[in-house]
Amino acid sequence: MSEAPLDSTSLLAALVAAASEAHTRRTWVRRVAEVLARALPLARLELGERVEGTGEVEVVGGTPGGAAISTTRRRLHEREIAALGSGQIERSSRRGGDGRSRVVVPLGGAGAAMFVALSLDPGAAPEPSLLAVLGDVLFHLLRGQEVTQRVAELSRRAHAENRELRGQARLGERERSLVARSAAMQEVLRRIDTVARFDTTVLLAGESGTGKELLAQRLHQLSARGHRPLVAINCGALPASLVESALFGHEVGAFTGATRRHLGVFERADRGTLFLDEVGELPLEVQVKLLRALQSQEFERVGGEERVRVDVRVIAATHRELEPMVAAGAFRRDLFFRLCVFPIRVPPLRERLDELPALVAALVADIASRLKLPAPAVSPAALLRLAGHSWPGNVRELGNVLEAALILGGGETLALDAALAVDAPPPSAPIERLDDAVRRCITEALRACAGRIYGPTGAAQALGLKPGTLQSKMRKLGIDREPFVRES
Numbered sequence: 071m072s073e074a075p076l077d078s079t080s081l082l083a084a085l086v087a088a089a090s091e092a093h094t095r096r097t098w099v100r101r102v103a104e105v106l107a108r109a110l111p112l113a114r115l116e117l118g119e120r121v122e123g124t125g126e127v128e129v130v131g132g133t134p135g136g137a138a139i140s141t142t143r144r145r146l147h148e149r150e151i152a153a154l155g156s157g158q159i160e161r162s163s164r165r166g167g168d169g170r171s172r173v174v175v176p177l178g179g180a181g182a183a184m185f186v187a188l189s190l191d192p193g194a195a196p197e198p199s200l201l202a203v204l205g206d207v208l209f210h211l212l213r214g215q216e217v218t219q220r221v222a223e224l225s226r227r228a229h230a231e232n233r234e235l236r237g238q239a240r241l242g243e244r245e246r247s248l249v250a251r252s253a254a255m256q257e258v259l260r261r262i263d264t265v266a267r268f269d270t271t272v273l274l275a276g277e278s279g280t281g282k283e284l285l286a287q288r289l290h291q292l293s294a295r296g297h298r299p300l301v302a303i304n305c306g307a308l309p310a311s312l313v314e315s316a317l318f319g320h321e322v323g324a325f326t327g328a329t330r331r332h333l334g335v336f337e338r339a340d341r342g343t344l345f346l347d348e349v350g351e352l353p354l355e356v357q358v359k360l361l362r363a364l365q366s367q368e369f370e371r372v373g374g375e376e377r378v379r380v381d382v383r384v385i386a387a388t389h390r391e392l393e394p395m396v397a398a399g400a401f402r403r404d405l406f407f408r409l410c411v412f413p414i415r416v417p418p419l420r421e422r423l424d425e426l427p428a429l430v431a432a433l434v435a436d437i438a439s440r441l442k443l444p445a446p447a448v449s450p451a452a453l454l455r456l457a458g459h460s461w462p463g464n465v466r467e468l469g470n471v472l473e474a475a476l477i478l479g480g481g482e483t484l485a486l487d488a489a490l491a492v493d494a495p496p497p498s499a500p501i502e503r504l505d506d507a508v509r510r511c512i513t514e515a516l517r518a519c520a521g522r523i524y525g526p527t528g529a530a531q532a533l534g535l536k537p538g539t540l541q542s543k544m545r546k547l548g549i550d551r552e553p554f555v556r557e558s
């Protein structure tokens with residue numbers, strides 16, 4: 071059933087009611103078009119905004135009834151340029167073959183950046199005074215909508231930040247202090263402490279359980295952003311279809327089940343730090359979006375058109391070798407260089423066994439206090455036993471073994487034999503593929519030799535191969551030596 075036509079006063083009241091409930095420009099255009107169509111023979115409504123520094127305009131346009139709302143960018147028409155410059159309404163009586171007239175109403179006086187354009191059916195002659203009032207009202211409604219939107223945005227971010235900081239405070243209570251006694255870890259700390267105060271992107275590379283997340287926390291705390299949120303996301307823990315929304319958020323209706331606007335980690339980390347864990351797991355199609363967001367600090371939520379601006383410092387971490395992934399085309403080269411501004415290699419536990427006693431003491435004390443058990447002394451024999459283990463799961467695995475040993479020993483001793491038997495890998499533990507092992511050896515040699523293949527300091531000699539053999543293996547495995555040359 072179509073609604074009754076409106077007189078000018080009711081028209082303005084209905085506009086205020088309709089526009090004040092619209093949270094996006096598309097809804098605004100749809101609602102305003104619906105109301106205007108009740109007072110004028112409106113065929114189409116456009117809301118345009120000049121794109122600064124260009125002769126272009128971004129237009130959200132639609133027909134009453136609202137079926138087809140579109141957003142486009144195009145060059146400004148002459149009449150639009152004239153209306154924006156003078157602040158006066160511009161009309162063209164005939165446009166195209168359909169006999170429709172077009173009225174451009176600037177919003178905000180001479181030098182305005184926005185306008186609405188009405189396409190009216192043949193014969194329509196709205197009162198100039200009505201159009202002028204319309205321009206005023208629409209301008210103020212839009213301004214009001216922008217302020218409301220901004221306030222809602224800020225309140226959403228403040229809410230998210232508050233939640234983040236409360237979570238962090240809870241974590242902080244349980245946080246383990248970082249042990250770094252070995253020369254290798256001292257060097258890691260030196261690099262962390264040096265780079266912390268700059269907004270530079272840091273890439274932490276190291277095996278699983280080596281303490282990358284703990285180091286990211288230290289980096290954040292030492293930075294000027296330390297009192298702001300540190301938001302972490304594990305890029306490998308989500309299915310590809312959800313990673314983009316987890317990073318950038320989504321709008322209502324972006325996909326089935328998206329019933330509310332959701333803020334992604336980029337927005338939740340605004341003015342703080344974003345920790346991208348397992349960055350090597352990101353699907354290629356998301357990598358390109360991440361690169362753009364890192365470069366411009368701007369992105370669009372999934373299903374949205376509005377550009378969201380943030381100020382985020384990024385720390386990325388990976389347990390996978392990214393260079394071979396770049397060479398094999400599984401990781402974008404441009405993203406790799408964007409992330410690898412300040413790489414820090416976190417050594418595995420087997421390369422820093424000299425700090426094992428300190429680590430064990432700290433972990434035992436921490437676990438005992440958490441389990442409310444006494445902390446037994448750790449004998450030299452127990453330390454020797456622990457030093458003989460290979461620790462593929464690094465400090466995390468060491469912590470698990472110590473926790474099991476403490477429980478099995480009833481808090482009086484560390485029942486290491488029993489705990490290590492539990493920790494022994496199952497017979498079906500995955501065996502590394504030969505190609506992967508060869509790839510790992512070659513990339514390690516190339517890194518150590520700064521990409522050189524030939525000569526006494528080259529990778530071929532280090533691997534005990536002829537240069538030609540090495541090159542053919544590299545070709546077969548898709549390994550490129552370039553990243554290693556640049557890295558040196």
Ligand SMILES: Nc1ncnc2c1ncn2[C@@H]1O[C@H](COP(=O)(O)OP(=O)(O)OP(=O)(O)O)[C@@H](O)[C@H]1O
Nearest residue numbers: 246247248249277278279280281282283284465466
């Ligand atoms: N140097 C250290 N001192 C004290 N505890 C440590 C240290 N390194 C790691 N840990 C502990 O080991 C566990 C794993 O550490 P963390 O999560 O930081 O490793 P990670 O490298 O980020 O692992 P992953 O790659 O699997 O995410 C945590 O419980 C952490 O507190």
